[in-house]
Amino acid sequence: MTYHRTEVFDEQFRDLAKIARVLSHPARLAILKYLADVKACISGDISNEIPLSRTTVSQHLQVLREAGFIQGQIDGVKINYCLNPVAVNGFKLLIENYLNQINCDNCCKE
């Protein structure tokens, strides 16, 4: 009996599931929205915008960073975080491509 057997699924579904997992916490959605709103790439006192401890925010940033959603540039003691435009646009395409396949206008008409 093995657990979490994601390897048995198509790559399309595995990749998209990973993206969805990253987006499945309100804190991470809020962080992405915040970074998109402040045009300038501002430092990690994102913690002040998010009602969680700095440690927890830092961990959410790590998840976003490892998935490629954001990038951080060191500037002295500070780190300027910002969205990764290329990655984000790629993810958006993947998501939209999948959602276009989930078209159910011709199904289940009662």
Add this chain to the structure above:
Amino acid sequence: MTYHRTEVFDEQFRDLAKIARVLSHPARLAILKYLADVKACISGDISNEIPLSRTTVSQHLQVLREAGFIQGQIDGVKINYCLNPVAVNGFKLLIENYLNQINCDNCCKE
């Protein structure tokens, strides 16, 4: 110290996080795709299409059902599952609305 404090976030982020959570497993993405492909609403031997045990598939169906993605109509012993067009289209709008806000073409140009 409390855990999983999702209540501190905006409703937009909480709702979208829930949808993303449902979509964060390849089995559920595969099930939705399968239901979208077979135009006719076919019964729950979706298990044969998914390389997991019937029990596990049944639980993934439950997650999709409780979230509103799919609906099942009893037909004798069988249950005809199909996408819920209204709910799915609503979810798609929520997702697209959020993604449109995550626009980073003017940020982080090095």
Add this chain to the structure above:
DNA sequence: GAATTATGTTGCAAACATACGACATATTTT
């Protein structure tokens, strides 16, 4: 009405996610 078929539910073990205090590191200021 007993056997078969289709399906959901329960209980459990393993894995993973979440939250945060305490500690570590590295830069800047005094």
Add this chain to the structure above:
DNA sequence: AAAATATGTCGTATGTTTGCAACATAATTC
């Protein structure tokens, strides 16, 4: 070089998800 500032990592407690066998339920067939 000590203090202050910005940040990451570790350890730990708790909660959630995943996968499946075993059991339960309900309709159909024999």
